[in-house]
Amino acid sequence: MRERRNTYLAxxxxxxxxxxxxxxxxxxxxxxAGGKDLSARPTNGPEESCTGCHELTPEVLTxxxxxxxxxxxxxxxxxxxxxxxxxxxxxxQAVTEKKNLTVPIKIAEAIPNAVCEQCHTSNREATVSGDxxxxxxxxxxxxxxxxxxxxxxxxxxIADRGLTVNGRLSDLDAWxxxxxxKVSTKYFLQPSMWVCLECHRGANVTxxxxxxxxxxxxxxxxxxxxxxxxxxxxARTGIGDCTKCHVIPGERQFxxxxxxxxxxxxxxxxxxxxxxxxxxxxxxxxSMLAIHPxxxxxxxxxxxxxxxxxxxxxxxxxxxxxxxxQCHWL
Numbered sequence: 001m002r003e004r005r006n007t008y009l010a011x012x013x014x015x016x017x018x019x020x021x022x023x024x025x026x027x028x029x030x031x032x033a034g035g036k037d038l039s040a041r042p043t044n045g046p047e048e049s050c051t052g053c054h055e056l057t058p059e060v061l062t063x064x065x066x067x068x069x070x071x072x073x074x075x076x077x078x079x080x081x082x083x084x085x086x087x088x089x090x091x092x093q094a095v096t097e098k099k100n101l102t103v104p105i106k107i108a109e110a111i112p113n114a115v116c117e118q119c120h121t122s123n124r125e126a127t128v129s130g131d132x133x134x135x136x137x138x139x140x141x142x143x144x145x146x147x148x149x150x151x152x153x154x155x156x157x158i159a160d161r162g163l164t165v166n167g168r169l170s171d172l173d174a175w176x177x178x179x180x181x182k183v184s185t186k187y188f189l190q191p192s193m194w195v196c197l198e199c200h201r202g203a204n205v206t207x208x209x210x211x212x213x214x215x216x217x218x219x220x221x222x223x224x225x226x227x228x229x230x231x232x233x234x235a236r237t238g239i240g241d242c243t244k245c246h247v248i249p250g251e252r253q254f255x256x257x258x259x260x261x262x263x264x265x266x267x268x269x270x271x272x273x274x275x276x277x278x279x280x281x282x283x284x285x286x287s288m289l290a291i292h293p294x295x296x297x298x299x300x301x302x303x304x305x306x307x308x309x310x311x312x313x314x315x316x317x318x319x320x321x322x323x324x325x326q327c328h329w330l
Contacts, residue, residue: 050074055103057172058164061180062155066189076115076154077107103172104159116146131214148199149191156184187249194272229283232306235263246270255317261302268306274318277307 122140
């Protein structure tokens with residue numbers, strides 16, 4: 001009798017193994033009632049209410065590969081995900097069309113410091129590399145929000161970078177863990193020097209190097225009154241000095257194909273350069289049409305190509321819409 005029971009158990013085990021083997025070989029995914037592949041959805045226990053939303057896939061994946069992956073979404077975001085469920089239900093279709101819902105989904109208010117201070121303290125000594133000075137206590141006392149500096153710590157600023165609305169990753173189905181890791185580079189996870197400088201500029205706070213660095217008092221060249229006008233010339237003779245600070249780690253340093261001018265190639269590849277260059281300079285006056293031949297003769301056409309192109313620029317070239325061949329045939 002015992003031998004017969006053991007035989008039945010062995011047969012059952014073999015059949016069960018064959019079922020699992022068949023599923024593995026066919027690769028048939030598990031789908032919901034609407035045919036959605038559930039195996040492709042990121043899940044993590046209590047966060048299922050957030051991970052079940054197709055529009056939040058990029059945010060969920062970047063959260064999963066971040067240092068906060070063990071922290072539930074609702075510990076930082078004071079929202080009830082269930083109130084968005086009607087957006088895709090039959091009764092919610094009219095509401096969806098009326099509101100014209102888009103991605104990325106944006107939170108209405110910035111995360112308050114009290115949320116961060118559940119785990120962190122403003123009195124901590126930051127363990128940063130190099131010679132940086134980071135007085136968390138002074139920033140907290142001044143009412144600076146934690147997320148003002150640390151906005152990318154979880155989601156790598158994917159919304160600010162436009163990754164979910166432009167390019168290949170605007171297709172939400174293109175997102176997976178590997179893509180999340182690729183976009184979650186150190187530069188976007190941690191505050192950069194430009195975050196500090198722009199905040200200090202807006203708050204009219206000192207931007208002296210010594211305010212944030214122990215080993216750099218100031219950059220005399222940058223303090224010169226003619227620096228704004230002359231920095232392009234300086235870049236052409238010593239671009240290596242520029243790349244020490246003015247680069248985004250992991251991103252390209254120069255555009256290709258080259259314009260023929262190394263300073264222009266560098267400026268077009270760096271957001272902090274071209275964002276400024278897209279602003280019309282005072283030297284152009286009210287109208288550049290009459291004076292630009294003299295400017296070109298004085299400075300050289302390569303100087304113009306820092307902000308302009310000869311032919312009509314393609315999308316994403318980080319230059320102005322004004323180009324030479326609007327009037328010329330170069």
